[in-house]
Amino acid sequence: MTLRIALDNSYARLPDRFFARLDPTPVAAPGLVRVNAGLARDLGIDPDALAGAEGLAMFAGNWVPEGAEPLAMAYSGHQFGHFSPQLGDGRAILLGEVAGRDVQLKGSGPTPFSRRGDGRAALGPVLREYIVSEAMFALGVPTTRALAAVTTGEWVMRETALPGAVLTRVAASHLRVGTFQYFAARGDIEGLHILADYAIARHDPGASHRSFFEGVVRRQARLVAQWLSLGFIHGVMNTDNCSISGETIDYGPCAFLDTYDPAAVFSAIDYQGRYAFGQQPRIAQWNLARLAEAMLPLFDADEQKAVAYAEDALGGFAPEFQGAxxxxxxxxxxxxxxxxxxxxxxxxxxxxxxxxxxxxxxxxxxxxxxxxxxxxxxxxxxxxxxxxxxxxxxxxxxxxNPAVIPRNHLVEAAIVAAVEREDFSVFEALLAATSRPFDDADTAVTAPPLPAQRVTQTFCGT
Incomplete structure (x- = not known):
């Protein structure tokens, strides 16, 4: 069966300073873990063809389909409050768009933005993102989604050698607060204009720069309100993990609360509790303030007027959040x-x-x-x-109120079974349960963890 996929890449038509062009790095022996058949059909792609040899080769980065123009996007970001002027896709390659949605490979090899990293992903974090992002979709939360997961037949070195994998992620776009910061940090006003106009065309056709910003504020306020109403902790709300589209993006040390605690922190590197559960609205507004700083030249040529507008627009976050x-x-x-x-x-x-x-x-x-x-x-x-x-x-x-969430100990059990025993049945069973979160279910997936099962820390790694 021949794979037919109508890829385009509008981002590749922006100036070269927006990205680095490169192909994914091929892997040794790709193996299919899962294709998201429902999402594939929504994108107008035959899921059976995606599960074939060509689909597997594409998901692994061993084959670039026609219409794709692979690239790694440039962006900056505040990480735990500290600004890094250049981050970018260090282990991800944007293939292009299908049906207006970005298709990106995560774990597809090093890029010019890798900062001495290997550009690869371990199987555990790939499965975590697949499970949690699809659970969020089932819960009605705006989110990136997992189209496929494949193993690479190679090992990646972290604290120990782990099986490698690649996640294919679908998003409304991969534009971030940090994308705007990248051009602002360089004083590239032309780049800011180009980026803002591109973002408007993708997400808010016909909007002005000001009304576009107001839309980002509204989307982020509503998104974080949904997180809190479900007990979800993103884990690392850096500005480079804050999506302009209002989707939940970059599931690293994410988690759902078991016992309720506003001060709960799950990220193993969040030593100060910056991204604790109850801090998420404040951090979202802080991130939006950084976006406003980057966009000031687009709001008004008079800096004082631009700042006054930005402060007023940011003031809309609290009532929007509280209402939602x-x-x-x-x-x-x-x-x-x-x-x-x-x-x-x-x-x-x-x-x-x-x-x-x-x-x-x-x-x-x-x-x-x-x-x-x-x-x-x-x-x-x-x-x-x-x-x-x-x-x-x-x-x-x-x-x-869901009966089923991807509880941390269940996600960990699925990862352990896959990584240590090559048993993906636990992963599949959890995916099936969390795809119907509002249905009554067996206590095996609804009960809280026993003390010995509790997972109190999660890690980045995709």
Whole structure:
């Protein structure tokens, strides 16, 4: 079967300083782990053809299909608050676009931006990103998606030798806050104009530079509100991991909360708690302030006027976030309408959960069966009074609060089985369960971890 894929690469038509052209580095013995058949069909590609020899060769970087113009994108970024003027795709190659969506290989070999890295990815982080990004999609969260995962037949050296893999990622685009910072850091105003106009054409056709920025603010505010409503921690919200499109991108040390704790940190390198669960709205706004700084010359030729506009536009983040977060949390309580006491009702529940170490997902899911943890009775009486005017409360709770999330210990179990035993059945079973997050499921995938199973740190590595 011949693979037919209509690739284009509009980014390759931008000036050369936006990227480095290069082909992926071929691998020794590629093996197919999985093709995302549903996503393939959405992109207008035959999934059976993708699972064939040509698809495998493309996913591994051993074959570049017609229409692709492989490149590594240039960008900068604040990493844990410290600015790096040049980062860029150090282990990723953008092949092009299909149906308006970027197709990128992660782990496809070194690039001019690799900074002495090997450009490869280990199998574990590839499987983590596949599982979590697809779970986020099933939960209704804007996200990049996994089109395929393949093994390379080669080893990569980290703390030890690990099997290598390549993830094929699909995104609305791979433009980041750090992409704008790259040109601003170089005083390249022409480059900023070109980049902004390109981003507008991709994401906000017809927008001005100002209204485009306001759109980014809105998208990020709504995205982080969804993260918090689901107990999701990104882990490393550097500006180079902040997508202009408003999609969740770069699943490195990400995690879902088991016990509720606003100070929870899962990244093994986040020593100061900069990216703790409860810090995510503040960091998102901080990142947007860095985008505003980069875009100042596009807002107004008069710097004072540009700064005044930027401050005003950034002021829109908090009400947008609070509105989206408040609505999401009301729905989690089965409340389709708004009442003055709702904010306190939500916060008092979260306070109780933090004090008692309640499981985030199961506490909210249990409300659909009118079940609350021991010690929550006084709160539950207030909630029952409030929900009395909400005839559809139970259905709303069950449609809003997942029963199944990719719990950290389950993801780790899938990785261990694949890496240590070449057993991908655990990975497949978890993917199947998390693709239907709002369905009742076996306790094997809904129960919180036992103390010995808890995963408290996750790592970058894709």
């Amino acid at each position: 977060y408040g609505a999401a949390m009301r729905r989690k309580l089965g409340l389709a309408t708004s009442a003055p006491e709702d904010a306190a009702l939500v916060q008092d529940l979260l306070t109780l959960m933090a004090e008692t170490g309640a499981d985030f997902t199961l506490t909210f899911r249990g409300l659909g069966d009118d079940v609350v943890p021991e010690g929550f009775e006084a709160w539950a009486a207030r909630w029952r009074d409030r929900r009395a005017s909400e005839p559809g409360w139970q259905a709303l709770i069950r449609a809003t």
